[in-house]
Amino acid sequence: MIGAFVGIFEAQFSQCFWAHEEAALGLWTDCGSSLQVALLDMNKTEAESLMQTLTKQYGQERLLFLHCDVEQEEQVKAAFQKTMDTFGGIHILCNNAGILNESTWEKMISVNLVGVIRATYLVLEHMNKLKGGQGGVIVNTASLAGIGPLVSCPVYTASKHGVVGFTRAMSAASALSGYGVRVNCLCPGFVQTGLFSNIPARLGPFSHLKDGTQLLVEKFGIVNMSQVVEAFFELVTDETKDGAALLVFQQERKYMPAVSVTD
Numbered sequence: 001m002i003g004a005f006v007g008i009f010e011a012q013f014s015q016c017f018w019a020h021e022e023a024a025l026g027l028w029t030d031c032g033s034s035l036q037v038a039l040l041d042m043n044k045t046e047a048e049s050l051m052q053t054l055t056k057q058y059g060q061e062r063l064l065f066l067h068c069d070v071e072q073e074e075q076v077k078a079a080f081q082k083t084m085d086t087f088g089g090i091h092i093l094c095n096n097a098g099i100l101n102e103s104t105w106e107k108m109i110s111v112n113l114v115g116v117i118r119a120t121y122l123v124l125e126h127m128n129k130l131k132g133g134q135g136g137v138i139v140n141t142a143s144l145a146g147i148g149p150l151v152s153c154p155v156y157t158a159s160k161h162g163v164v165g166f167t168r169a170m171s172a173a174s175a176l177s178g179y180g181v182r183v184n185c186l187c188p189g190f191v192q193t194g195l196f197s198n199i200p201a202r203l204g205p206f207s208h209l210k211d212g213t214q215l216l217v218e219k220f221g222i223v224n225m226s227q228v229v230e231a232f233f234e235l236v237t238d239e240t241k242d243g244a245a246l247l248v249f250q251q252e253r254k255y256m257p258a259v260s261v262t263d
């Protein structure tokens with residue numbers, strides 16, 4: 001899990017993650033008898049309180065927090081190696097780290113898209129069956145903004161479209177290469193998290209378009225965090241899902257077929 005601590009995954013971590021433990025463990029032969037989770041994030045403050053809660057519930061031996069900035073190659077590489085050394089393998093990666101600020105658009109691309117690519121390539125060093133790995137599954141947190149444009153956030157939209165495109169291409173490359181690694185993406189609508197707070201201040205040069213965004217929020221509503229985590233586990237545990245984009249709306253979730261230019 002990268003960028004897991006606050007927001008979408010924190011609130012539902014306990015209820016949903018461990019509820020799917022048996023299904024997740026059944027996917028690989030070398031997983032042992034319990035789900036172990038490395039939480040990688042650059043926010044130490046949030047991490048400490050969550051780790052205390054989870055450690056009380058599940059024991060220290062199943063949890064690991066590693067400070068990690070997805071913009072820093074060496075930190076991601078070291079975090080994955082520490083995870084391997086601690087738990088003996090990595091079978092599931094969730095690339096969840098993301099930011100929204102149209103004023104710092106180059107950083108947004110660096111975190112939301114380049115960070116996903118970097119973590120994917122680095123985890124394949126451990127997951128890829130051609131490199132001695134056991135295979136696995138990668139779930140990238142994109143957004144509905146990875147499917148259709150958020151007019152007030154053109155670069156955020158670009159970063160999330162990039163995540164969807166990278167996911168679909170990486171999935172096909174992995175399948176054709178025999179890596180044994182599935183790659184899917186999660187496309188939630190609006191979720192009440194830290195990132196969703198104070199939206200006008202995050203729109204930068206497009207803050208004059210904030211009213212249109214508010215209308216979109218009213219139209220699409222707010223997705224519950226547990227719906228996002230349930231969708232995540234569907235992409236992890238359903239072995240038929242590879243190169244999938246799972247859209248999560250307030251009332252339903254559905255898959256977005258890839259557009260083919262050859263049919």
Ligand SMILES: NC(=O)C1=CN([C@@H]2O[C@H](COP(=O)(O)OP(=O)(O)OC[C@H]3O[C@@H](n4cnc5c(N)ncnc54)[C@H](O)[C@@H]3O)[C@@H](O)[C@H]2O)C=CC1
Binds near residue numbers: 042070098143144
């Ligand atoms: N909140 C929403 O309405 C939606 C959010 N998303 C996506 O969900 C993902 C999670 O976002 P939220 O939970 O909403 O936001 P959040 O701001 O509550 O959580 C984001 C997490 O990513 C971490 N992070 C940020 N930059 C990082 C970096 N360089 N290295 C490592 N960790 C970093 C933060 O410390 C934080 O723990 C993001 O990719 C976001 O784009 C997608 C659709 C809707």
Ligand SMILES: CC/C=C\C[C@H](O)C(=O)/C=C/C=C/C=C\C=C\[C@@H](O)C/C=C\CCC(=O)O
Binds near residue numbers: 100148188191196220
């Ligand atoms: C202003 C940005 C606020 C929050 C950012 C948050 O991280 C996020 O990503 C929220 C995205 C919400 C998007 C909601 C609706 C998007 C609608 C259009 O882009 C169309 C999207 C999908 C169409 C699906 C279909 O069935 O065709």
